[in-house]
Amino acid sequence: MSVPPPETAFFATAVVETAFLIPLYPLLGAFFSLLWVPGLISRTGPRPSGYINLLFNLVAFLHSLGAWIAFNGTPLTRSLPWLDTAGLSIRFDATINTPVLIAMTMICGIHVLAQVYAIGYLEMDWGWPRFFGCLSVFEAGLCALVLTDSLFFAYVVLELLTLGTYLVVGTWFNQSLVVKGARDAFLTKRVGDLILLAGLVALLPVAGSWNINELNAWAEQATPSPPLTLILLALIAGPMGKCAQIPLHLWLDEAMEGPFPSTVLRNSVVVVGGAWVLLRLEPLLSVSPTVQAVLVIVGGTTALVGALIALAQVDIKRSISFLVSSWLGLLFLAVGAGAGETAWQMVLVYPLPMALVLLALGTVVSSNVTQDLTQLGGLWSRRPLMGIAFLVGSAGLVGLPPLAGFGALRAMTASLADSQAPLLLTAVVLITNGLISAALVRVFGLIWGGRPSVFTKRSAEVLWLMVLPPMVATGLVLHLPILIHRAGYGEEWGPMALPLLASTLLGITAGSLLYLFSTEHLPKLSGPLAGLQEWLAADLHTEGLYRRTVVGLVAALAAMSSWIDGALVDGFSNRSGDLALEGARRLSLSTTGRVQAYAFTVLVGVVLMGLWILTRHTPAFLSL
Known part of the structure; x- marks a missing residue:
């Protein structure tokens, strides 16, 4: 075995030890974007701001990739004091290890692809400085989130990502739907x-x-109790909101009103930020069986219901957003069932195939005047490369060998054998996998299958900048199993491989028969099932339910508070003021301008005060 030269070893060590600085690269790009936001630099136009952000993101990607390659397996830790007062010590703790470097490489790499894609997608847009700056803030926040070992700073970063979501979704703030989507995304995530x-x-x-490592070590000796259970239930609320899990799932489809490149990032890597925090806390959450049961119920419900809702959607973005919630629901189920190692593999497998699916769909949205699935079709003869990219990304998300999604889902089904309800949970995973497969085939059939519609007959070609990222991502998804195996994940076929493959093929077959080879463009269910289809298409009328319950309760409390403030608080103050003004007005009538009258008034006042004092405090000589 050859020994590397000292210069090479020193360089490799320096690359790994400085990996803590990777979040600073995109932050610098976002900072330089400020020069174009208020028009400090106007002669060049806004485009240089995008190029500068892309350059810094590329540096961040190369640094994270180099650190991953040069990493020798020994974790590195750093701890910087932030606040130390009155017995409270808050420190920024960070760790460099293999999962962190893989995650940062994935985050930075997908951001590079998305920003190249955005240069073509927003070619005629003037909002480059704000948009590209916000994307870089997203990247910096996600890199900091995977680096930190402090639960406090993880919360701070999640809050910043919530603000970033609001800013990115609201890029086109002159549109009412965009404003509503940004507001709802911000408020819904704020609840969690x-x-x-x-x-x-x-x-x-x-x-x-x-410190998350210290919390997990403390959890080994902790015993479950009602107060601790309530605390742990509160800790999973944040990841539930970030991962769009029921009942905090409404924001994700509305947030897709923003530019499509931001949708690519949000649905592939940003939503996984909440899952990352959940996985870091998995040893702590396992202290309470109640919390694990809640995770299983929330994850299983979201997985099944989200996939069913996606099958009934007619909007491209909405159909994919519910599939995102469904897939992440499987991850929540794995954490609740105690399959933490499998959940880590799912986190590493998910972002790249989902990004590829969205990159392919973005070319369709960009080159057509509609994103209604019922008005598209026949694009295979015009967009075969994007159709292939969509199929590869879809195959990477479901249980279809030899791609990485199959290995992750197979490992998950195998790990569920040790859970308390193995048959039920395995059935949920298999059914969800089949439904997701059918939903993805449905989207493919309605866009690329059939005959061209009036909206797709003259579908224009997109810029090469929008074609290059999906092609690169296609190659990466095909090679993802090799990369995952290098990271230490991936096993041989087990007893659950064939049932998983069967559920995938069943979903593909059903979706193909209904939507790819069907004579009807959008099959309608008949009889009682028609109401079910409409119910699913309306997202179970969840928004109306929230409006009648949560929003109605808040509105009633606000109305009652307004009445108390107006009738009691303001009423008492206003009445007291009116009485004082009336008294002053009446006293003003006694003003005559004569000194005798003033002297007489003072004398009367002195006499009355003296009588009052005598009646309350009797002098000692009078009491003898």
Whole structure:
């Protein structure tokens, strides 16, 4: 075995030890974008801001990739003090290990592809500085999230990502739907963030630390109790909101009103940020069986219901957004069932295939005047490369060998054998996998299958900048099993491989018969099932339910508070003021301008005050 030269070894060590600085690269790109935001630089137009952000993101990707290659397996830790007062010590703890480097490489790589894609997608747009700057902030936040070992700073980063979602979704803020989508995304995620903050504050006096490694070590000796269970339930609320799990799932489809490159990033890597925090806390959450049961129920429900809702959607973006929630629901189920190692593999497998699916669909949205699935079709003769890219990305998400999604789902089904309800949970995974397969084939059939419609007959070609990223991502998805195996994941076929493959083929067959080879463009269910289809298409009328319950309760409380403020608080103050003004007005009538009258008034006042004093305090000489 050859020994590397000292210069090479020194360079490799330096690359790994400076990997803590990777989040600073995109932050610098976002900072330089500020020069174009208020028009400080106007002669060049806004395009240089995008190129500068792309350059810094490329440097971040190369640094993270080099650190992953040069990493020798020994974790590196750093701890920087941030606040130390009154017995409260808050430090920014960070760790470099193999999963962190893989995650940062994935984050930075997908951001590079998305920003190249955005240069073509937003060619005629003037909002480059704000948009590209926000994308770089996303990248910096996600890299910091995977680096940090501090639960407190993980919460801070999640809050910044929530703000970033609001800014990116609201890029085209002159459109009412965009404003509504940005607002709903911000408020819905804030619900989970606030509950997470409550659990974060309550956890410190119980566990004595916010360091995630110390919390997991403390969990080994901790015993479940009702207060601890409530705290742990609060901790999973934040990841539920970030991963769009029921009932905090409404924001994801509305957030797709923003530019499509931001949708690619949000649905592939940003949503996984919540899953990353959940997985880091998995040893702590396993202390409470109640919390694990809640994770299984939430994940299983979201997986099944999300896939069913996706099958009934007619909007391209909405159909994919519910599949995102469904797939991440399987991850929540794995964490709740105690399959933490499998969940880590799922986190590493998911982002790249989903990004590829969205990159392919973005070319369709960009080159057609509609994103209604019922009005598309026949694009295989005009967009075969994008159709192939979509199929490869879809195959990477479901249980279809030899791609990485098959290995992750097979490992998950195998790990469920040790759970408390192996048959039920395995059935949920297999059914969800079949439904996701059918939903993806449905989208492919309605866009690329059939005959061209009036909207696709003259579908224009997209710029090469929008074709290059999907082609690169296609090659990466095909090679992802090799990369995952190099990271230490991936096993041989097990007893659950054939049932998983059968569920995938069943879903593909059903989707093909209904939507790819069907004479009807959108098969309609008949009889009682028609109502079910409409119910699923309307997202179970969840928004209306929220409006009648949560929003209605808040509105009633606001109305009652307004009445109390107006009738009691303001009423008392206003009445007191009116009485004072009336008294002053009446006293003003006694003003005559004569000194005798003023002297007489003072004399009367002195006499009355003296009588009052005498009646309350009798002098000692009078009491003898």
